[in-house]
Amino acid sequence: MFLPCSIETDHKDLIHDVSFDFHGRRMATCSSDHSIKVWDKSESGDWQCTAIWKSHNGSVWHVTWAHPEFGQVLASCSFDRTAAVWEEVVGESNKKLREQSHWVKRTTLLGSRTSVTDVKFAPKHMGLMLATCSADGIVRIYEAPDVMNLSQWSLQHEISCKLSCSCISWNPSVSRAHSPMIAVGSNDNSPKAMAKVQIFEYNENTRKYAEAETLMTATDTVHDIAFAPNLGRSFHILAIATKDVRIFTLKPVRKELTSSGGPTKFEIHMVAQFDNHNSQVWRVSWNITGTVLASSGDDGCVRLWKAIYMDNWKCTGILKHHWSPVNGSSQLGN
Amino acid sequence: MEELDCEPAITWIPGVNSKKKQMCFDWGPGEMLLCETSFSKKVDTSEKVPSCPFIYIVRKDVDVYSQILRKLFNESHGIFIGLQRIEEELTGKSRKAQLVRVSKNYRSVIRACMEEMHQVAIAAKDPASGRQFSSQVSILSAMELIWNLCEILFIEVAPAGPLLLHLLDWVRLHVCEVDSLSADVLGSENPSKHESFWNLVTVLVLQGRLDEARQMLSKEADANPSCASMCRILGDLMRTMPILSPGNTQTLTELELKWQHWREECERHLQDSTFAASPRLEALCKIMLGDEATLLEHKELLSNWYHFLVTRLLYSNPTVKPIDLHFYAQSSLDMFLGGESSPEPLDNILMAAFEFDIHQVIKECSIALSNWWFVAHLTDLLDHCRLLQSHNLYFGSNMREFLLLEYASGLFAHHSLWQLGVDYFDYCPELGRVSLELHIERIPLNTEQKALKVLRICEQRQMTEQVRSICKILAMKAVRNNRLGSALSWSIRAKDAAFATLVSDRFLRDYCERGCFSDLDLIDNLGPAMMLSDRLTFLVYHSAGISPDLLFLKVCL
Numbered sequence: 002m003f004l005p006c007s008i009e010t011d012h013k014d015l016i017h018d019v020s021f022d023f024h025g026r027r028m029a030t031c032s033s034d035h036s037i038k039v040w041d042k043s044e045s046g047d048w049q050c051t052a053i054w055k056s057h058n059g060s061v062w063h064v065t066w067a068h069p070e071f072g073q074v075l076a077s078c079s080f081d082r083t084a085a086v087w088e089e090v091v092g093e094s095n096k097k098l099r100e101q102s103h104w105v106k107r108t109t110l111l112g113s114r115t116s117v118t119d120v121k122f123a124p125k126h127m128g129l130m131l132a133t134c135s136a137d138g139i140v141r142i143y144e145a146p147d148v149m150n151l152s153q154w155s156l157q158h159e160i161s162c163k164l165s166c167s168c169i170s171w172n173p174s175v176s177r178a179h180s181p182m183i184a185v186g187s188n189d190n191s192p193k194a195m196a197k198v199q200i201f202e203y204n205e206n207t208r209k210y211a212e213a214e215t216l217m218t219a220t221d222t223v224h225d226i227a228f229a230p231n232l233g234r235s236f237h238i239l240a241i242a243t244k245d246v247r248i249f250t251l252k253p254v255r256k257e258l259t260s261s262g263g264p265t266k267f268e269i270h271m272v273a274q275f276d277n278h279n280s281q282v283w284r285v286s287w288n289i290t291g292t293v294l295a296s297s298g299d300d301g302c303v304r305l306w307k308a309i310y311m312d313n314w315k316c317t318g319i320l321k322h323h324w325s326p327v328n329g330s331s332q333l334g335n
Numbered sequence: 336m337e338e339l340d341c342e343p344a345i346t347w348i349p350g351v352n353s354k355k356k357q358m359c360f361d362w363g364p365g366e367m368l369l370c371e372t373s374f375s376k377k378v379d380t381s382e383k384v385p386s387c388p389f390i391y392i393v394r395k396d397v398d399v400y401s402q403i404l405r406k407l408f409n410e411s412h413g414i415f416i417g418l419q420r421i422e423e424e425l426t427g428k429s430r431k432a433q434l435v436r437v438s439k440n441y442r443s444v445i446r447a448c449m450e451e452m453h454q455v456a457i458a459a460k461d462p463a464s465g466r467q468f469s470s471q472v473s474i475l476s477a478m479e480l481i482w483n484l485c486e487i488l489f490i491e492v493a494p495a496g497p498l499l500l501h502l503l504d505w506v507r508l509h510v511c512e513v514d515s516l517s518a519d520v521l522g523s524e525n526p527s528k529h530e531s532f533w534n535l536v537t538v539l540v541l542q543g544r545l546d547e548a549r550q551m552l553s554k555e556a557d558a559n560p561s562c563a564s565m566c567r568i569l570g571d572l573m574r575t576m577p578i579l580s581p582g583n584t585q586t587l588t589e590l591e592l593k594w595q596h597w598r599e600e601c602e603r604h605l606q607d608s609t610f611a612a613s614p615r616l617e618a619l620c621k622i623m624l625g626d627e628a629t630l631l632e633h634k635e636l637l638s639n640w641y642h643f644l645v646t647r648l649l650y651s652n653p654t655v656k657p658i659d660l661h662f663y664a665q666s667s668l669d670m671f672l673g674g675e676s677s678p679e680p681l682d683n684i685l686m687a688a689f690e691f692d693i694h695q696v697i698k699e700c701s702i703a704l705s706n707w708w709f710v711a712h713l714t715d716l717l718d719h720c721r722l723l724q725s726h727n728l729y730f731g732s733n734m735r736e737f738l739l740l741e742y743a744s745g746l747f748a749h750h751s752l753w754q755l756g757v758d759y760f761d762y763c764p765e766l767g768r769v770s771l772e773l774h775i776e777r778i779p780l781n782t783e784q785k786a787l788k789v790l791r792i793c794e795q796r797q798m799t800e801q802v803r804s805i806c807k808i809l810a811m812k813a814v815r816n817n818r819l820g821s822a823l824s825w826s827i828r829a830k831d832a833a834f835a836t837l838v839s840d841r842f843l844r845d846y847c848e849r850g851c852f853s854d855l856d857l858i859d860n861l862g863p864a865m866m867l868s869d870r871l872t873f874l875v876y877h878s879a880g881i882s883p884d885l886l887f888l889k890v891c892l
Contacts, residue, residue, distance in 0.1 A: 030370070
C-alpha cells in the first residue's frame with residue numbers, strides 16, 4: 002500500500018471514527034469535540050471540508066453513511082445517550098449558489114440511559130433501518146417507513162442483551178435463505194458476563210428478534226464485531242476484535258433438524274485467531290468484497306488479513322506509524 | 336499447496352511523536368482511511384487530549400496510477416480477451432503455435448513499456464524520480480526474463496536440442512551489454528587494441544556467438560601477425576563446432592557424435608599446448624570445452640548464474656533434456672554464488688521454472704511482485720496450456736480465477752481502468768459475476784455519461800438489481816437537487832413504481848404551489864412508461880390537460 006495524501010482535519014479533540022461513503026468520494030469524521038465534519042473529494046482528487054456542525058452534547062463515538070439509495074444521510078451516536086440522523090440539504094435551485102451544503106438533524110433517537118456505543122444502518126434491502134446499542138445493554142432498531150420524510154422514525158425493536166454492549170453488526174447477506182441477523186459484542190466486565198458475543202435473528206412468525214447463538218469461546222471484552230460481505234456463500238463469516246483478532250464461520254444447520262419456527266441453529270467454528278497485535282484489538286472491518294479483514298490494536302498498527310486457501314488466513318500487510326520528530330529529535334527506523 | 340509464508344509488507348504512516356496512539360480506519364472501494372485516535376479514552380472527560388489533526392488516505396496498488404503502465408494494462412487487456420475468445424477454436428499443433436504467439440505478444444508489450452519507461456528515466460529531471468523509473472525498468476525487465484523462460488519451458492515445451500537454442504536466445508536477449516560493447520570496440524580505430532577487445536571476444540564465446548568471435552579474432556590476427564596462426568586455428572574450431580540449427584535434419588544422436596569428435600579436437604589442441612603462447616586464446620579454448628573453473632573466472636562477463644548455466648550447457652551438454660535442466664541449474668547457482676551470497680527472489684523464481692514447478696513459480700512471483708498484473712496474465716495463459724492443476728482455494732475457485740479477481744479488483748480503484756476490469760470479471764466463471772456486481776455499484780457516478788456507461792454494462796449482463804440500485808441512487812440525487820424531471824426518468828428506468836409515485840406527488844405539489852408543471856416535455860413524452868404507477872399516470876393526464884381517452888390513444892400509437 003502507499004500513501005498518496007494526508008488531510009488536516011482541524012478537529013479540536015480526539016477523532017473517534019472516520020467513515021467513507023458508499024462510493025469513496027465523501028467522508029465523515031466525528032470527534033470528542035462534539036462535532037461531525039463532512040469532506041468531499043473534488044474532481045482533481047483534493048479533499049475539502051464541506052460541512053462542520055456541533056452534533057451532540059458529548060463525544061461522538063461513531064458516524065456512518067446510509068446507502069445512497071436513501072440520499073445523503075448520516076447517523077451518529079454519542080456519549081450524550083443519543084443517536085441522531087442527519088440529512089444533507091442542498092441550497093436553492095439557484096445554480097449559481099453552489100454554496101457549501103448543510104446538514105440538518107432529522108431526528109434524535111432517545112431512550113438510552115447510558116452512552117450509545119454504536120450505530121449501524123441495516124442492509125439496504127431491509128429499507129431505511131438502523132440499529133444502536135448502548136452501555137445499558139439494549140439494542141434498539143429503528144425504521145423510517147417513508148424515505149422522503151426522514152423526520153419520522155419508529156422504534157421497531159428493543160433487544161435486551163443483559164450485558165453492556167459495545168458494538169453491533171448487521172449480516173449483509175441478501176439471500177432469501179437467510180433471515181435478518183444482527184451480532185452484538187459486549188464489553189461488560191461483571192463476573193456474570195460470560196459469552197460476550199450474541200447473535201439475534203429475526204423471526205418471520207413472531208416478528209421479533211430472538212437470540213440464535215452466543216459464541217461461547219468469546220469470553221473476553223469485545224470491542225468490535227463485523228460480518229463479512231457475502232459473495233454467495235451459504236454460511237456466514239464473523240470477525241471480532243477482542244484481546245486478539247478472531248474469525249468465526251457460522252454454518253446454518255438444516256431447518257428440518259431443528260424445531261420449526263425457532264431461530265436457526267448454527268455450526269460455529271473459529272477459523273482464525275491472531276495475536277500479532279500483542280495487545281487489545283479495537284476495530285475490525287472488512288473490505289467491500291469480504292476478501293480482506295483489517296484490524297487495529299493497541300500496538301498502533303493496522304493489520305490486513307487475507308484467506309489464501311480454505312480457512313487458511315495470513316497477515317498480508319501492516320500499516321504502522323512512522324514516528325517523525327516534531328522538534329528535530331532523532332528519527333526512528335524508516 | 337504451500338502457504339504464502341513471507342513477511343507482510345509494511346506501509347509507514349507518518350505520525351507526530353506524541354504519546355502512543357492507535358489508528359481508526361475505514362475501507363473505501365479503492366482506498367483506505369486512517370486516523371490517529373485513542374481507543375481507551377471511551378469515557379468522556381473534559382480534559383482535552385492533544386489530537387493529531389491528520390487523516391491519511393492509503394491506496395493499495397501504486398502501479399494502477401502510473402501513466403506508462405497504463406499502456407501495459409490496456410494492451411495486455413486486448414491480448415487477454417483475444418486469448419479467451421480463440422480458446423474454443425484451438426486444437427492440436429496450431430494450438431501450441433497460437434499460444435506461443437500470444438506469449439510473445441505479451442512479452443513485446445512488456446518490452447515496449449520497458450523501453451518507454453527507460454526513456455523517461457533518462458529524461459527525468461530529478462535524480463529521485465529517475466531512480467524510481469529505473470527501478471521500474473528493472474522490474475519490467477525481470478518480468479520479461481521470467482515470462483520468456485516460462486514460454487520456452489512450458490508453452491513452447493522445447494525438447495532436447497532446440498531447448499538449448501532457445502535458452503541461448505533467452506540469454507542473449509537479456510544480457511545485452513554485448514551490443515554496446517561491440518559498438519564501442521568495432522567503432523574504434525584499432526579494435527584489437529581496444530581495452531575491452533578481449534572482454535568482447537570472451538563474451539561472444541560465452542554467448543555462443545562464434546561467428547562474430549571468429550571475426551574479432553581475424554582482426555587480432557591482422558594486427559598481430561605473431562598470433563595469426565593461433566587465431567586461425569581457434570577460429571577454425573569456432574567455425575566447425577557442431578550445433579543444431581533450425582531445419583537441420585540430423586538426429587540428436589548424430590549431432591552428439593559429431594560434437595564429441597569436435598570436443599576431442601579441442602582437447603588435443605590444449606594437450607599439445609597449441610595456444611600456450613597466448614593465455615587469452617587458451618582460456619577461450621577452455622571455455623569452449625566447458626571448463627567450469629575457466630568459466631567462473633569470467634563471472635563479471637557472465638554477470639549472473641543463469642548465463643553461466645546456459646554457457647555450461649552449450650559447451651558441455653548441448654543436447655540436455657528438459658528434465659535434467661534443474662540439476663545443472665542448481666549446481667550453476669551454487670557454483671556461481673560460491674557461498675558468498677544467497678539467492679534473491681528472482682533466482683528462486685527462475686530455479687522453480689527450471690524445476691518445472693509451475694505453482695512454485697506463480698507463488699514466488701506473487702510474493703515478489705507488488706501488483707497482480709504479471710501473475711494474473713501469465714497464470715491465465717498457462718491455464719490455457721492446460722498446465723495448472725485445480726487446487727481448492729478460498730471460495731472454492733482456482734488459482735487462475737483467484738489471481739484474475741485480484742487483478743481486476745485493483746483496476747476498479749482507478750477512475751477509467753475499471754472498464755478493463757469488467758472484461759476480466761466476465762471470464763471468471765465462479766465469482767466473476769458477483770465480484771463485478773459488488774465493484775460496479777461502487778463506481779462514483781459523477782457524470783451522466785459515466786452513469787449511462789455503467790448502466791449499459793449492467794444491462795448487457797442482466798444485472799437487474801444493480802441497474803435498479805444505480806437508477807434509484809440517481810433518482811434520489813435528482814430529487815435532492817429538485818430536478819424532478821430527471822428524478823422521474825431515473826425512477827422509471829429503475830422500474831421503481833413506489834418512487835415514481837413519490838416523485839409524481841412532488842410534481843403535483845409543485846403544480847399546486849406554482850400553477851404550472853416543470854419538465855412538461857419529459858412528462859409529455861413518457862409513453863407507455865407512464866403506466867408504471869397510478870400517480871404517474873394521473874400526473875401525465877393532468878399535465879396534458881386532455882381527456883383520458885385521447886391520452887390513451889396517444890400512448891398506444
